[in-house]
Amino acid sequence: KHKFWETQPVGQFKDVGDTSLPEGPIEPTTPLSEVKQEPYNLPSLYEWTTCDIDDEDTCTEIYNLLTNNYVEDDENMFRFNYSKEFLRWALRPPGYFKSWHIGVRVKVSKKLVAFITGVPAKIRVRDEVVNMAEINFLCVHKKLRSKRLAPVMIKEITRRVHLENIWQAAYTAGVVLPTPISTCQYWHRSLNPKKLIDVGFSRLGARMTISRTIKLYKLPESTVTPGFRKMELRDVPAVTRLIRNYLSQFVVAPDFDENDVEHWLLPTENVVDSYLVESPETHEVTDFCSFYTLPSSILGNQNYSTLKAAYSYYNVSTQTPLLQLMNDALIVAKRKDYDVFNALDIMQNASFLKELKFGPGDGQLHYYLYNYRIRHTLKPSELGLVLL
Ligand code: MYA
Ligand code: JJ1
The missing domain is CATH 3.40.630.170 (Aminopeptidase)
Structure with missing residues (x-):
């Protein structure tokens, strides 16, 4: 059912209620030298771009992509409209990495068609403070939906988070995925x-x-x-x-x-x-x-x-x-x-x-x-x- 999420180190539906599994990391930290050095492959018409959110034109492109393609309610009556000032605030906290502001462009036209971001955060789970990435603003242009672009973007941001020696992340979504902590x-x-x-x-x-x-x-x-x-x-x-x-x-x-x-x-x-x-x-x-x-x-x-x-x-x-x-x-x-x-x-x-x-x-x-x-x-x- 979840062809992508079944392959990822996240809680799986089959394990819900299994009290024998320990709390904490699902897979161990690997040596940095074992992290893939090259970006994941995109379909040949598209290319990766690292977004410079300080750049006014780039910020406008991100704003326009999200304004037209980001989260809607279930009856498509309303769509989140994050402002540029908000995006700059959300994406540049202390210790942020520019390499975690990831876009996908059409090679020929350079049009921005997809986006995903991470920011670093220390998150405490019970008594453990864990360095994490907070993942947000995952967006694929409406015309490119259901082409399995999202899994490639998630794998690429995971790789770039790993390159900073961070191995956990927190995120929220309006959809049910394997598996909610709440x-x-x-x-x-x-x-x-x-x-x-x-x-x-x-x-x-x-x-x-x-x-x-x-x-x-x-x-x-x-x-x-x-x-x-x-x-x-x-x-x-x-x-x-x-x-x-x-x-x-x-x-x-x-x-x-x-x-x-x-x-x-x-x-x-x-x-x-x-x-x-x-x-x-x-x-x-x-x-x-x-x-x-x-x-x-x-x-x-x-x-x-x-x-x-x-x-x-x-x-x-x-x-x-x-x-x-x-x-x-x-x-x-x-x-x-x-x-x-x-x-x-x-x-x-x-x-x-x-x-x-x-x-x-x-x-x-x-x-x-x-x-x-x-x-x-x-x-x-x-x-x-x-x-x-
Ligand atoms: S939540 C906000 C998400 N954005 C929107 O809802 C905006 C409108 N929608 C879109 O732009 C697209 O529909 C998106 C999916 C981009 C959402 N989180 O490419 P596909 C899985 C995670 O064919 P599309 C936010 O920003 C889906 O179950 N996975 O689908 C937090 C399926 O996998 P599987 C999602 O519709 C994001 C696969 O993608 C989500 O064209 C946290 C289908 O891909 C979702 N919201 O594109 C991301 N929606 O077959 C995870 C669908 O297995 C971060 N899918 O069911 C994980 C941590 C990474 C860092 C780790 C560091 C250590
Ligand atoms: O805003 C939301 N719902 C509204 C509007 C519903 C329009 C028809 N679908 C709503 N209104 C009722 C308000 C009423 C006021 C008087 C008292 C009784 C209630 O319910 C909903 C939340 O409820 N918003 C969405 O659906 C937007 C998406 C939410 C998922 C967000 C994913 C975030 C991604 C994080 O990175």
Whole structure:
């Protein structure tokens, strides 16, 4: 059934529930000299390209490929529309490798027709911190689908990750592959219910009118938590301590240092928003919340072309109830004109979703590890990792 994935060092469906298999690497690390030195062969019309994301023209080509060919919902009404600034942020964290930003071009025309990326990350699984690659933005042009290009791209990025002496990876997908470490549910909180209904993102509930719906989702103009403010550069040490301590409770989570926190959590306009609570008395940073900006193109609507969505990122509550903290995040997102606030049921998110009027979506997100076995499937609440 999975001709490619059956050949890879990933958990296989036949092994699900086999408690005799040990946790950890599935195949041993091989000497670097045994890693294939030449790229894998592509069909003869195509060639590899290493993408220079600093280059404005290359960035535009990647943006255009993804804008027209990346992930859609199951009814093909919406398509992720990552911005160029977002892509530059997502692809250049501390210690990134340019060689992991891989494109495929048509030899004759040089048109970019496929893409896959990796970025390095230290990810803790129970007590082990493992150097991994986070794989994302796998995309094959719509006209080149089902030609088995994806397996070649996955093998090539695996080779280039191995060349950096890294042997594990983490990735997420909307499709079921061998085999998820966890399956998570998307939840959605309407901020602009009229637009969401107009574009078919949501439907009017039973016995509901548009004006009752607008009233239901209404939010205050300003945040309620004293000391709630935007994160600044000077907060990096305190936020790092707060988030490291918080993430230590999850089975799988990133192992962030101050450089990672500066890159991944310091606010970047239209990319990532982060807020914290500084105690008015002690000036300690006690709580934190963040979201990233990922619009979707609305396919074939007369009146609207984009849906402005905020995605819940890392949130930490020690003094402010998580419910109140996330309500403040909703207030901020509403004030910034987002149409919807999305979240997965990972970490402690299940504790606020229903109460803050999120509803379950029709999409799921499956989490995977490459070359690392987990003995039992994890509950979403055991995951402390957000991939973009
Ligand atoms: S998830 C986002 C994926 N992108 C999209 O959904 C965008 C829209 N779709 C497309 O562009 C294409 O449909 C893609 C497949 C490119 C997805 N992850 O070439 P094919 C398997 C992994 O004929 P196409 C993200 O970015 C499929 O099961 N495998 O198919 C994370 C089949 O294998 P098998 C996938 O439709 C990516 C084979 O590919 C996915 O033309 C993580 C068919 O190939 C998928 N999302 O192209 C990648 N979809 O026969 C893995 C299909 O065995 C990283 N397939 O079932 C692994 C770690 C690598 C590094 C390791 C380092 C140590
Ligand atoms: O956004 C998603 N679904 C929306 C739109 C559905 C449109 C028809 N298919 C949805 N809306 C209902 C909202 C409603 C608001 C009021 C309360 C009740 C709920 O359900 C879904 C997620 O639910 N998104 C997708 O399907 C996009 C793909 C998800 C997989 C992502 C793979 C990522 C790759 C990672 O690298």
